[in-house]
Amino acid sequence: MIRAVGKPLEEVIGMVQDYPRILVAGCDGCVTVCEAGGLKEVKVLAAALRLYFTQQGEPKQIDETSLTRQCDKEYLAQLGDRIDGYDAVLSLACGCGVQFLADMYTTKPVYPGVDTTFLGVTEERGVYTERCQACGRCILADTGGVCPIARCSKRMLNGPCGGSDKGKCEVNPEMPCGWQLIYERLKALGQLDRFEQPITPKDWTTSRDGGVRKIVREDLRV
Amino acid sequence: MRLQYPTDIRIIQVPCTGKVDIIHLLTAFEEGADGVFVAGCLEGDCHFLEGNLHAKKRVQRVKEILDKVGLGVGRLEMYNLSAGMGPRFAEIAREMDQRIRELGPSPIRKAKASLPKAETEMRV
Numbered sequence: 001m002i003r004a005v006g007k008p009l010e011e012v013i014g015m016v017q018d019y020p021r022i023l024v025a026g027c028d029g030c031v032t033v034c035e036a037g038g039l040k041e042v043k044v045l046a047a048a049l050r051l052y053f054t055q056q057g058e059p060k061q062i063d064e065t066s067l068t069r070q071c072d073k074e075y076l077a078q079l080g081d082r083i084d085g086y087d088a089v090l091s092l093a094c095g096c097g098v099q100f101l102a103d104m105y106t107t108k109p110v111y112p113g114v115d116t117t118f119l120g121v122t123e124e125r126g127v128y129t130e131r132c133q134a135c136g137r138c139i140l141a142d143t144g145g146v147c148p149i150a151r152c153s154k155r156m157l158n159g160p161c162g163g164s165d166k167g168k169c170e171v172n173p174e175m176p177c178g179w180q181l182i183y184e185r186l187k188a189l190g191q192l193d194r195f196e197q198p199i200t201p202k203d204w205t206t207s208r209d210g211g212v213r214k215i216v217r218e219d220l221r222v
Numbered sequence: 223m224r225l226q227y228p229t230d231i232r233i234i235q236v237p238c239t240g241k242v243d244i245i246h247l248l249t250a251f252e253e254g255a256d257g258v259f260v261a262g263c264l265e266g267d268c269h270f271l272e273g274n275l276h277a278k279k280r281v282q283r284v285k286e287i288l289d290k291v292g293l294g295v296g297r298l299e300m301y302n303l304s305a306g307m308g309p310r311f312a313e314i315a316r317e318m319d320q321r322i323r324e325l326g327p328s329p330i331r332k333a334k335a336s337l338p339k340a341e342t343e344m345r346v
Contacts, residue, residue, distance in 0.1 A: 009290045040245065044287075047248040052291035054333045 026066030027093035037092030070097025136206025144185035151178030240273025254331030
């Protein structure tokens with residue numbers, strides 16, 4: 001899932017300080033799971049903003065809501081009858097949600113309340129790690145289910161590099177070497193012979209090198 | 223024991239301090255509380271194992287928020303004491319009362335008092 005972290009309060013205050021009526025809009029999807037932008041985080045941020053502006057002697061109308069998802073138009077449309085009552089929207093959705101909200105309500109300033117960080121997993125509550133970079137052509141079948149694009153700092157397709165030390169990456173001694181993980185996994189699977197077949201150069205046009213990506217599923221369109 | 227402690231403290235009972243959430247503490251300040259203290263069990267003695275440790279982290283987070291919004295960290299504190307430590311509770315109540323008196327009334331309550339009611343409404 002998409003992982004995000006809340007922006008520093010000072011940055012959020014700087015973005016919305018000129019607007020008297022602000023709607024803080026959360027998203028019940030990924031950002032709720034990583035506790036960065038769901039209804040609870042909306043309530044906390046809205047309360048903090050109200051405290052700040054009241055304390056400053058500039059009280060604002062800061063209301064709270066959360067949509068099922070901000071990356072689907074039908075849920076964004078639920079704001080249609082109330083959005084005119086606000087001067088700005090502070091969206092706690094990921095970057096996709098913020099942009100889609102801005103697309104739908106073109107004359108309404110929309111600001112991001114979180115920093116969208118990566119596609120990752122929950123190691124434990126409050127600890128999330130990156131697992132996928134959405135490169136558009138999955139090679140996990142060749143690498144024992146460990147992604148060298150997301151988990152090797154250099155995105156090497158045939159690693160490890162010379163910087164791996166005791167299974168850790170030279171970029172950060174706390175970070176496991178992705179290729180060490182691949183080696184251990186292939187060893188456990190009895191598939192170390194895969195190392196004898198180098199991975200061929202990757203077609204990066206399915207990643208960001210090919211520009212803005214789009215999926216069209218004719219079988220699903222209505 | 224009939225111990226004396228300041229009469230301006232309102233006690234809100236929860237089954238465990240682990241139930242106390244960030245939003246509860248922030249709402250208390252929004253409603254105009256001059257200060258809040260969370261009284262949890264002694265560390266290591268939580269009936270629910272870690273409730274008071276969770277509360278400790280949440281109190282710390284709210285302190286950071288209060289500092290950033292300009293209320294300062296002094297108006298919120300967490301204490302650990304057992305249900306059998308009545309004199310200590312009264313002592314903490316007096317200590318917190320004294321601290322808040324030195325800090326003065328909540329600036330939020332003062333700011334709200336000077337505004338028309340409609341401007342201070344919260345909508346959800």
